[in-house]
Structure formats: C-alpha cells, structure tokens
Amino acid sequence: MSNQSSSAEPQSKRPLLWGRFSPLVLLIVLIGVALDQGTKIWLVHSFDLANNGPVSVLPVLDLVLVWNRGISYGLFQQNSDVGRWLLAGLTIAVTIGVWIWSARCQSRLVALSLALVIGGAVGNGIDRVFLGAVVDFVYFHAGNFSWYVFNLADVWIVAGVAGLLYDSFRNGPNSAAK
Template structure:
C-alpha cells in the first residue's frame, strides 16, 4: 500500500506547487470554475476545518510533530492490517497526512484551495490531501461497520 500513499502524496503536492508557483494563485486571486466551485488560496495554520489555529512557531511544531507521530502509527497499523481494503484506507490517510505535513514544515501552514459554495452556504476550503484523509476515514468507518461489533472482542 506504499504506492497508494505515494501517489496521493505526489498528486497533492503537485497540485499545490502548480497553483502556488505555476498558476501563481496568490496573485491571480480566486478563480470561478463552476457557479458552486472556486479555486482560492487559503493558508490553514490549524488542523481540519481550521480548528486550533497556530500563528507561532511552537504551535506549528507541535502540530508537525503530532502529524509525524499519527502518520507513523497509521503506517504501522496499515502494515498489520488484516484486509487489503483496510490497508488501502489507511494508506490514503497516510498520503494525505504527509502531504499536509510537508506544507506545514515548508510554509508554516497548509495550502488549501478548493472552495464549494451554494448561495450563502459556504463549505470549508480544502485540498487533495484532505480528500484522501476523508476518503480513508470513510473507509475505516465502513470497515468497522462491515466487520461488526464483535470483531474488537476477539
């Protein structure tokens, strides 16, 4: 499952690098792709949904170290996974976590750029790493439900 994590990481980083330096999104400004979808530049100094915003170096490093620790734990879990599906879901999360972790180390914040909205409703701004993480967590939930409540007791 190493390849799944690597492909997710490469796609995430390539999209961010292109938008930052190829397209120059910071100066180009928001781009309307569809009436409900814009490409915008948001520097997320927190975690999911912008929670726990960290403006100082200490907070940034705590989040970075937490990301490394969680990623190592998830990778160990994926290597020991009993099914390919579970290993795949964990690899998606690992690839996304590494992608966002690289941003945090390189820029001090995570690069987010996809913005869905409908009328006055605005969904949070996210990136491909976030998509991989959410898909992986959905896979973990599905695996847990599919396995049934008695699996943990064995």
C-alpha cells in the same frame, strides 16, 4: 491441553513496520502525496493563485488560496513557530502509528483506507514543515451555504476515514483494528 487453531495471527508474530499490504500502502501514499503536492506547487508557484485568484471553476466551485495554520476545518490555528512544530510533530507521530496499523492489517480495504490517511497526513505535513502552513484551495459554495476550503490531502484523509467506517459497519465494530 486443547489443540485450538485460530485464523488470527498471534500478536507477537504480527509485523511492526512492513506487512502483507505494505507495498500497496506505500504505492498509494506516494501517488497521493505526488498528486497533492503537484497541485499545490502548480497553484501556488506556477499559476500564482495568490495573485490570479480566486478562479471560478463552476457556479458552486472556486479555487482560492488559504493558508491553514491549524488542522481540519481550520481548528486550533497556530500562529507561532512552537505551535507549527507541535502540529508537525503530532502529524509525524500519528502517521507512524497509522503506518504500523497498516503493516498489521489483514484487509485490503483497511490497507487502502489507511494509505489514504497516511498520504493526506504526509501531504499536509510537508506543507506545514516547508511552508509554515497547509495550502488549501478548493472552495465549495451554493447560495448561503459555504463549505470550508480544503485540498487533495484532505480528500484523501476523508476518503480513508470513510473506508475505515465502511469496513467497521461491514465487518463489525472492531474489524479495522484486527
């Protein structure tokens, strides 16, 4: 028998729900959700963006109110309660899967990236469950160019995915999965 030592933790001993970076992940998720929900609550309820908008912040940036009943970029619009709850259920399932991934990851960058994805998913999921649609409000445009309307949760998700992509190029194609 050979006595091989491996720096990789055996699959069976890897944590399922709470791992090395879970406190960091939870903290980032809570901060991300608080910032996302805080801006949405203020813009929708306190500022009343529906009646007081759109607001030009910069020549290329407006605050507008859009109720997104789909997913990213307004894809898969759901105008029924069945569609809404299917998307909410999908969000919950994916969030649980990403949390498990974060509990098992071995890199601070991957943990941070996954935390951003989870925070964004939870922020948008809260909207979908309690408001029936996701609140989007940031609108970039320049000349004939018009970007989609998004929110801070979308920023967290995109930043998280960018971090995972960076990690995969930095450490090889399968590093984020370890």
